[in-house]
Amino acid sequence: MILKGWQRYHTIWAMLFLGWFVSYIDRVATGPVVTWMIENEVSFMANVENPHGLGGLIGSLFFAGFMLNQLPGGYLGDKFGYRTIVVLSIFWAGVVTLLTGVIGGLVVFVLMRVLLGLGEGVFYSNDRSYIVFNTPPEKVGLGMGVVITGLSVGLTVATIGVPLLINAAEPFMGKEAWRSPFLICGIFTMFCAFLIFKFMRPNIIPGQKVDPNSPGIKEEYGKAITHMVLYAAIFLAIIMGIYFASTKLGLSNIGIAFILTALCPLLIFVVYKMKKSEVHPILFNKNLVFLYLSFIPVIWHLWFYGYWSVAIVQDFGGGALLAAALVASFNGLAGIIGFPLGGKISDKLVDKPNGRRNVLVILTVLLTISIFIFAGYVMTGNNNPVLMSIILFISGLFFFALQPVSHALLADLAPAEQRGTAFGMMNLISEIGAVLCPVVSGVLRDSTGSWGIPLLLDGALMAASFLLVLGISQKAVQRVQAKPSVS
Template sequence: MKLALFDDFQLGVIVDDVIYEIGSRLFGHLHQGVSFCPMTQLIAEFDVYRPEIENHLHECPAYALADVRLRQPVKKPGKIVAAPVNYVSHQKEMKVEHTARGLGFFLKAPSSIIGPGDTIVLPDPNRRFDHELELAFVIGKTAKNVKAENAYEYIFGYTGLIDVTLRPDDVHHEERCLRKSFDTFTPMGPWIVTKEEIDDPNNVNMVLTVNGEVRQKVNTKEMICSVAELVEIYSHIMTLEPGDVITTGTPDGVGPIHDGDVIRMEIEGIGVIPSTSPWLPARLHCDKGKGGLFMERGWERYHTVWLMLFLGWVVSYIDRTLTGPVVTWMIENKVEFLAESSNPHALGGLLGSLFFAGYMLTQFPGGYFGDKFGYRVIVIISIIWAGVTTLLTGLVGGLVAFIALRVLTGLGEGVFYSNDRSLITQVTPPEKVGLGMGVVLTGLTLGLTIATIATPYVIQLFQPSMGTHAWKAPFLLMGAITLIVGAMMYKWMRPDGFAVQSESYGPPVGRLLQTSFLFLIIIMTLYYATNAMQLSPATIGLVLTALAVLYIVYIYKAKSEEVGPILKSRNLLFLYLSFIPVLWHLWFYGFWSVAIVQDFGGGTLVSAALIASFNAVAGLIGFPLGGD
């Protein structure tokens, strides 16, 4: 038997495409107040009412099922008891060791229930909300200390349920029940099928789609705790009462939902839940001083993230800028591999350009790595990567090894530049995102300035003890400092409760290595080609520009549905144009300045001071672009 509530929470029985309104016949003699639920009343005395339904169903008012609005099949259950991590696939997806057998349960607010065609309202457009597909069952009679073998005697029927969840992030760590209990966060239905309609609830196929895309697909036989086991576990803790809803957990495939998405869930033997998800203009975060659960306090976690990212920009830009002053010193003193070059100034400029090409190439794939593995994880890997490659630069000798390690440094740092602002946006209150980006990006100018001015003095400081190898000192020193900053990031940017979470760095490191070595081969091939053909700096610049254009064309072709609207957006055209002088500064003045200053007879200190002035100008250009 299929039982539903419809329109003004009237009780109906569904037969094919018709729904019969039976509540008036069964409960017309009862006082039906606001809190009265005919479904709960029916469940509690189903054995009494069932003969009346079967004998007189066709005497009741009948409506086409397509013409009524289906409501949640239980208006407001006494409690919603949910099983956390009850599928092995979801356990692996969440990277946790615990399961429902050990965790037990959590509760959802009964007021969070909505009907199968109702709208999910997401309270904050700047937080992530996920769908979770679940089979639910409704308790039919009071159950306490029930054994698993007797559990089905206490089950009334089965229904579908979507457990909408607000995900925690690096700043927000709300308790599980809070994150799952917002109004509209429990779409349920489309109806209840009585238990005899489903032979084995532990062998039912379920599927959930978002905008037609299959996100979750599973058979309930993969559950860790069966339906009967859940009844046993929960009834030994609390008294289960008629109308209580028990939901059995979600499989893997949990994913985000956004404004306008259409969510469709289908469970074999039950039916379909369609729902939509628009945003509510309200936000969870409250302004300072207004109180409430999300009241802002003094130093928040997002401030710590800002500070760590600021330091990340400082050390990463020192690491990448070291090349210019070091190469200048090597040219002036005719040491190591540059002493043998016929045109050392052009070679120095070429080294800088190859580094620049490296870090630009990984920014696009780096964004995908962040989406998949987490922005914080990729940022930490990038900084540690930069520390290791910078340290190795000071330990090895030879032109080819020097170039390769500098390019690898750029390739690793490129993913930092494509994830830091995403992390800021993820952890920062919306009205402070611009400020956060401005603060963090200030580290760029500071790092460039420190490297260009201080590097010659560091070399000079170590020259008495290291002789002609003193050029290695800045790389050794900054490699160690960068690794320390990476360790600080790992410790202080991690979210609360990190000790009980599992986080894997192996897969993202593997993907970054794979991508970086592919680009390294391309860049080193470019180096050998330009060196063999003795191309001028201007020609090399044109070649790199052409490669950049080809790369953009490839991205557009491969990811046209994603990047096409962005590349064609007129609203973003101004930003594209605004960044041309910024990139011109970074490329032309930041790297080719070595050759330019030397051609005019300037020394190392003049070169450093000139670049520092250019950095200050770039900072003034870049800060508003990172603001509101």
């Protein structure tokens, strides 16, 4: 039967889109705020010897929390319900973002950013799993693309909106104007959490029998928040302990980031020892492992541009903060087209030989080429804002289009009963890129005086991603089976 008009799964897509939108505004806000602090030498960024390195470390500490809660997030969703974890994640993000604007100081700012990462870290795997559960099989790729477009919109809004909010608040808040984006975004995010709770009900046909224990149906908020707080407390203590100990020992910002990265394999080892039977199918699958590793450069690229794009454009002659933000925003705007387009194309070719994998290969190659084109353009002294905007937009099309293809391919490859955990594993491993990127790129910028080397490194890593995608065997791909609840 062909379904026409607005369906229940469309409402679910819309609510998850909203979740991506607000969560990305909350996390992306840090980059423009830090850039403004460096430019104006205010608050804890005043008189810092290596400001981009410190700013990058703040981003890396956020992503350490985000990374560590990926796998627990998928596990908690499988145990207490996907929708449950999504709602709690967005509400948590709103509260912590609001508190970031209320209290200040470097240590507290770092603490709030780590807590934000821990709260938002449980969102991804449950968002992806909830889409698969509620969406007709032939539209899974499209659904993932449409929903994750919220990332692109949130990224764009934060890139442009945060400088605007700071500029608007500066006349009456002075050097405390950096707080304004966090105050406004925190309140808005909590409101959106309420909307998601109210409207994102599971896709169930009236009178149809459903398994109440299915993670797509059940909702256990009390148990879920208890476990979330427990995991967060443990990981917060570990991350902040590393931060304080490393600072006292005088370790470099990059050294701290690599120590934080080492927590990823350590966590995988601990989880495997504790839940071997549950983790083995998604950890000892060659195709899944190649897909996990191929996404490390993807997340590196996302946060190289997401965290530093305004500073990059500004350094290469992009003008004042707001003017640079407008040019940089074209990369994020591309996702509005790229995300759903990539998902739609992969759905069309899923039954073809090498289907989704070949789509992913082509998009990764095109993205790699576009990165080197942008690097070559700006490094040779060119800074025409129109041409920079066009190159960034085209590059963004390839970048955002490949992500739903990867997600849909993982849904094809992973066992249905461990899909949430598999998405968590993918984001846990791939967030290595996010932990390292802000600080490594920032330190390279401080040491070389230019963003040229970080741009070239970004392209080289994406080329490595292409080789990893080639290693995936299409013979192992199985089409996602139909769900029992489609209306």
